[in-house]
Amino acid sequence: xxxxxxxxxxxxxxxxxxxxxxxxxxxxxxxxxxxxxxxxxxxxxxxxxxxxxxxxxxxxxxxxxxxxxxxxxxxxxxxxxxxxxxxxxxxxxxxxxxxxxxxxxxxxxxxxxxxxxxxxxxxxxxxxxxxxxxxxxxxxxxxxxxxxxxxxxxxxxxxxxxxxxxxxxxxxxxxxxxxxxxxxxxxxxxxxxxxxxxxxxxxxxxxxxxxxxxxxxxxxxxxxxxxxxxxxxxxxxxxxxxxxxxxx
Numbered sequence: 001x002x003x004x005x006x007x008x009x010x011x012x013x014x015x016x017x018x019x020x021x022x023x024x025x026x027x028x029x030x031x032x033x034x035x036x037x038x039x040x041x042x043x044x045x046x047x048x049x050x051x052x053x054x055x056x057x058x059x060x061x062x063x064x065x066x067x068x069x070x071x072x073x074x075x076x077x078x079x080x081x082x083x084x085x086x087x088x089x090x091x092x093x094x095x096x097x098x099x100x101x102x103x104x105x106x107x108x109x110x111x112x113x114x115x116x117x118x119x120x121x122x123x124x125x126x127x128x129x130x131x132x133x134x135x136x137x138x139x140x141x142x143x144x145x146x147x148x149x150x151x152x153x154x155x156x157x158x159x160x161x162x163x164x165x166x167x168x169x170x171x172x173x174x175x176x177x178x179x180x181x182x183x184x185x186x187x188x189x190x191x192x193x194x195x196x197x198x199x200x201x202x203x204x205x206x207x208x209x210x211x212x213x214x215x216x217x218x219x220x221x222x223x224x225x226x227x228x229x230x231x232x233x234x235x236x237x238x239x240x241x242x243x244x245x246x247x248x
Contacts, residue, residue: 054116061109065102072098103140107133123170131163154205158198165190181239185229192222 002009005022015024072095110133115126135156142151165187172183199215232239 050116054113057113058109061105061113065105068101068105069095069098072096072101099144100141103137107137123174124167127167127170128163131159131166135159135163150205154201158201161194165194181229181233185226185233188222188226188229192219192226195219195222 003017003020003022003024006017006020008017008019010017010024016022017024111126111130114129115121118125138151138155138159142148142155169183169187173180176183195218196212196215199212200210203209203211232242
């Protein structure tokens, strides 16, 4: 049997031409039903194993959270008490530090475990979850300790800027691979300026003054890296040489 479009000889049972992708059709000749060369794909057990491991880790996480909560309710220090475990004083039960530990456990779970529940790990989603979890945990700490004086002017803008910058950089590198070097160059350039602004913000919030001492040294390092990335993006010969040298 031959293809009616390009004339290539077809094997029995073939329904599409491998050259021109023309569908094979002949009104008088019915293609033979030949079993496939490869057996059907077996059921993948990797998914079941993966979900089992994630379920086990989730159970350990839940047990750890409840354990620290129970421990915090029992370890109640009182003045002139022989023991800090007050089993007989249920009225003294209260949470002092357990909620901070539980919050940290939930943040770690959201960062390192939750992305693996999806069929595919999306870097943009993981980065967004990391910084969102960090902001919520810092917000919880500020709420519990009345630390709005450091959260609003310092922690929130710092984490938000780094989160937005990281998510945008990852998105560009993932969806526009031709602009990866340029994107990374701009990212390091912004981080270079951010380091200087961070020192100014720290001094202004915590000491009330403004000074620049250590940030220029760190900023120069990020600036040099950004210049190297821009140079590699402009000269493809240099980029090809670096790939050969560093096996990229």
